[in-house]
Amino acid sequence: MKVTTDTICSDLLKEVEEYSGEKVASCIQCGKCSGGCPMLEAMDLLPHQVMRLAQLGLKEDIMKSKTLWVCASCFTCAARCQRDLDLSKVMEGFRVIQLRQKGGNTMHPRQLTPEQLKDAPQQAIISGFRKYSK
Amino acid sequence: MKRVGVFVCWCGSNIAATVDIERVIAAARKMPNVVYASDNKYMCSELGQASIRESIEKENITRVVIASCSPRMHENTFRKTVAAAGLNPFYLEIANIREHCSWVHKEGEVGTVKAISLVRTAVAKAARNEPLTPSSLQITKRALVIGAGIAGIQAALDIADSGYQVDLVEKEPSIGGRMAQLDKTFPTLDCSACILTPKMVDVAQHDNITLHTYSVVEKVDGYVGNFTATIRKKSRGIDMEKCTGCGICYEKCPVKVDSEFEAGMAKRRAIYVPFPQAVPNKPVIDRENCRYFTQGKCKVCQKLCPAGAVDYELEDEVLTVEYGAIVVATGFDILDLQAYGEYGYGKHPDVLTSLEFERLVNASGPTGGKILRPSDGKPPRTVAFIQCVGSRDQAKGKAYCSKVCCMYTAKHAILLREKVPGAKPIVFYIDVRTPGKDYEEFYNRATDEYGATYIRGQVGKVYPEGDRLIIRGVDSLSARPVELEVDMVVLAVAVTARADAAGVGRMLGITTNAHQFFNEAHPKLRPVETHSAGIYLAGMCQGPKDIPEAVAQASAAAVKVVGLLNKDSLVGNPTVANVDESMCSGCLECTQVCPYDAIKEKSITERRGRETLTRTVAEVNEGLCQGCGACSVACRPGANNLKGFTNEQILAEVDAVCL
Numbered sequence: 001m002k003v004t005t006d007t008i009c010s011d012l013l014k015e016v017e018e019y020s021g022e023k024v025a026s027c028i029q030c031g032k033c034s035g036g037c038p039m040l041e042a043m044d045l046l047p048h049q050v051m052r053l054a055q056l057g058l059k060e061d062i063m064k065s066k067t068l069w070v071c072a073s074c075f076t077c078a079a080r081c082q083r084d085l086d087l088s089k090v091m092e093g094f095r096v097i098q099l100r101q102k103g104g105n106t107m108h109p110r111q112l113t114p115e116q117l118k119d120a121p122q123q124a125i126i127s128g129f130r131k132y133s134k
Numbered sequence: 135m136k137r138v139g140v141f142v143c144w145c146g147s148n149i150a151a152t153v154d155i156e157r158v159i160a161a162a163r164k165m166p167n168v169v170y171a172s173d174n175k176y177m178c179s180e181l182g183q184a185s186i187r188e189s190i191e192k193e194n195i196t197r198v199v200i201a202s203c204s205p206r207m208h209e210n211t212f213r214k215t216v217a218a219a220g221l222n223p224f225y226l227e228i229a230n231i232r233e234h235c236s237w238v239h240k241e242g243e244v245g246t247v248k249a250i251s252l253v254r255t256a257v258a259k260a261a262r263n264e265p266l267t268p269s270s271l272q273i274t275k276r277a278l279v280i281g282a283g284i285a286g287i288q289a290a291l292d293i294a295d296s297g298y299q300v301d302l303v304e305k306e307p308s309i310g311g312r313m314a315q316l317d318k319t320f321p322t323l324d325c326s327a328c329i330l331t332p333k334m335v336d337v338a339q340h341d342n343i344t345l346h347t348y349s350v351v352e353k354v355d356g357y358v359g360n361f362t363a364t365i366r367k368k369s370r371g372i373d374m375e376k377c378t379g380c381g382i383c384y385e386k387c388p389v390k391v392d393s394e395f396e397a398g399m400a401k402r403r404a405i406y407v408p409f410p411q412a413v414p415n416k417p418v419i420d421r422e423n424c425r426y427f428t429q430g431k432c433k434v435c436q437k438l439c440p441a442g443a444v445d446y447e448l449e450d451e452v453l454t455v456e457y458g459a460i461v462v463a464t465g466f467d468i469l470d471l472q473a474y475g476e477y478g479y480g481k482h483p484d485v486l487t488s489l490e491f492e493r494l495v496n497a498s499g500p501t502g503g504k505i506l507r508p509s510d511g512k513p514p515r516t517v518a519f520i521q522c523v524g525s526r527d528q529a530k531g532k533a534y535c536s537k538v539c540c541m542y543t544a545k546h547a548i549l550l551r552e553k554v555p556g557a558k559p560i561v562f563y564i565d566v567r568t569p570g571k572d573y574e575e576f577y578n579r580a581t582d583e584y585g586a587t588y589i590r591g592q593v594g595k596v597y598p599e600g601d602r603l604i605i606r607g608v609d610s611l612s613a614r615p616v617e618l619e620v621d622m623v624v625l626a627v628a629v630t631a632r633a634d635a636a637g638v639g640r641m642l643g644i645t646t647n648a649h650q651f652f653n654e655a656h657p658k659l660r661p662v663e664t665h666s667a668g669i670y671l672a673g674m675c676q677g678p679k680d681i682p683e684a685v686a687q688a689s690a691a692a693v694k695v696v697g698l699l700n701k702d703s704l705v706g707n708p709t710v711a712n713v714d715e716s717m718c719s720g721c722l723e724c725t726q727v728c729p730y731d732a733i734k735e736k737s738i739t740e741r742r743g744r745e746t747l748t749r750t751v752a753e754v755n756e757g758l759c760q761g762c763g764a765c766s767v768a769c770r771p772g773a774n775n776l777k778g779f780t781n782e783q784i785l786a787e788v789d790a791v792c793l
Contacts, residue, residue: 025587
């Protein structure tokens with residue numbers, strides 16, 4: 001994905017900063033987060049790359065990355081970041097953005113097998129529909 | 135018969151651990167002319183020096199060899215010791231058996247043999263040492279400061295405050311230099327003019343400062359303490375006594391040309407004051423563009439001047455003044471962008487240099503401080519700043535870092551956001567370098583508080599599309615291509631030495647580096663001195679630096695000047711070149727090789743039998759000579775000798791090693 005004026009001026013950075021409470025713009029790409037991340041080998045984007053793509057507003061690249069879901073929230077990055085950023089919160093912010101995307105990750109009752117329906121707590125399913133099916 | 139004494143130092147274990155001191159002493163006793171040899175654990179200690187003095191008196195020693203550390207360490211110490219014993223201090227010779235021997239030869243046998251060899255050469259030379267007496271030089275108690283930007287202004291004020299007369303020479307019609315052109319200063323964002331103009335006024339009002347604006351230094355002769363400078367005060371075409379600075383003349387002048395002060399962003403008249411706070415605040419006639427001087431008619435300014443101050447016939451004035459010291463503060467230029475077609479500078483009006491952007495932001499600038507696009511007068515929504523334009527470019531620009539661009543670009547990003555709410559600053563960089571107090575924090579404000587996006591990568595191309603500019607580049611951090619549509623592009627152009635720096639250097643007898651910045655005498659320990667005694671450096675002319683550094687260097691240069699002028703007289707260096715006129719053939723090869731311009735030709739008359747002949751010989755100016763010895767080497771008849779290092783002495787050393 002290409003960096004353009006639109007991506008740089010998009011709301012992505014503002015949005016993820018609001019959800020995570022972390023100043024993603026202040027990342028200086030030192031790479032220490034990726035250097036200490038225990039889940040690194042299972043990631044397609046390294047943690048510092050996620051931060052960089054966020055600064056440039058490259059939303060699609062982040063959204064399709066496995067990294068958001070591989071992150072174990074172990075806080076190693078947060079403990080070591082010299083800009084005092086907590087990347088696990090940023091990852092969570094992106095997961096929230098992904099889950100709340102209109103049309104994406106919606107849950108249809110028809111996709112659920114009868115076994116799943118039988119075992120699942122009904123309250124959870126209904127609240128999930130409410131939250132993610134808009 | 136000379137009586138040579140040899141004193142060998144252990145330097146603790148520095149020398150003694152490698153060199154067999156006993157063998158050196160035994161060998162020294164057998165050398166020609168040596169009458170005495172002894173050792174001491176620390177020859178430089180009080181006890182060591184006392185033993186030297188006692189031995190000189192007791193053994194009637196007339197020449198002294200001390201085998202110890204480098205003469206750079208203790209030559210002065212031991213010269214004083216020798217002088218205290220009643221000998222000429224230049225009777226001393228040092229054999230460097232530490233740096234040149236024990237420290238580099240770990241194996242004892244080799245070290246000992248070499249130490250003996252070094253002592254033998256020193257003994258051979260010492261036996262031929264002649265008494266030398268330093269000359270005493272008078273000092274003219276007046277300083278010359280060349281260039282009246284912030285560095286020159288600060289140096290002049292500090293010297294003048296110390297009670298010495300200073301002449302401040304500026305080639306432009308006003309003092310102030312580059313700093314006067316800037317809008318705000320990093321990292322505090324205080325207004326450049328607000329902090330500069332009080333200093334400019336101080337200069338104008340100071341009893342000890344004589345200001346020569348619109349003037350150039352044409353020639354400098356002489357040496358430390360005794361320089362003679364020729365200063366040309368170019369004619370302003372204005373009687374400075376009569377002019378009241380009312381400004382009617384330039385309001386009515388019919389000629390409009392690009393203003394240098396406004397970096398070409400606005401026009402000025404042919405008779406003009408460069409900027410409102412100019413010092414002196416009196417106009418100057420630009421003869422190259424004035425209608426009267428180019429076409430022979432007009433005289434509007436003369437007709438309108440209520441004080442009758444306009445006088446086209448005024449001539450240049452040439453002054454010859456003597457000085458004891460000189461501060462060079464000639465400032466900098468910015469790189470010509472002809473080689474950088476890819477950035478579209480000159481092709482599209484909305485591609486600006488940083489200096490042009492400074493004027494655009496400035497309240498007294500062409501837009502009254504509103505950031506507007508030169509093409510259509512609209513405020514830009516997105517502005518791209520490109521750093522390292524010509525800096526760190528070994529191929530077609532300058533290999534060095536210009537040092538100030540990272541910080542002023544962060545400042546520009548902040549100012550853009552403050553002046554145009556919602557505007558987006560985008561900065562292309564290679565590295566962001568912020569070494570300085572509160573500098574990194576300032577840069578962080580640009581990214582964290584003012585929404586500047588930094589893209590790591592150089593721009594490949596800038597081209598117009600419609601009324602906007604397209605920038606193509608790459609973000610090397612994310613390895614993603616970048617294609618931006620922006621409203622304005624600002625280029626952080628490399629700073630360079632003044633175009634005439636090499637010529638100024640030749641005039642003063644000081645050297646420049648490969649980029650024409652003046653060379654300091656030592657990059658760490660003598661950062662404001664030059665290799666020419668009495669000439670000091672301040673500001674960008676020595677290398678890229680920001681305002682605080684320029685001011686610090688200027689004050690340092692001022693202290694050096696004051697320290698020099700405080701002396702009643704100077705002790706000259708006696709190891710200077712000397713011409714034996716009877717042997718000189720007058721070829722003047724020595725004048726060609728002398729880097730200090732210290733040798734001149736001279737006519738002498740002499741009798742040969744019945745005839746009286748006049749012939750040319752070389753003459754050394756002992757005040758200028760730094761004792762480098764280049765002339766002695768170049769002299770074909772061997773008439774030129776460096777005192778203390780004569781051909782006879784050097785050859786005796788060579789013989790002592792080889793025979």
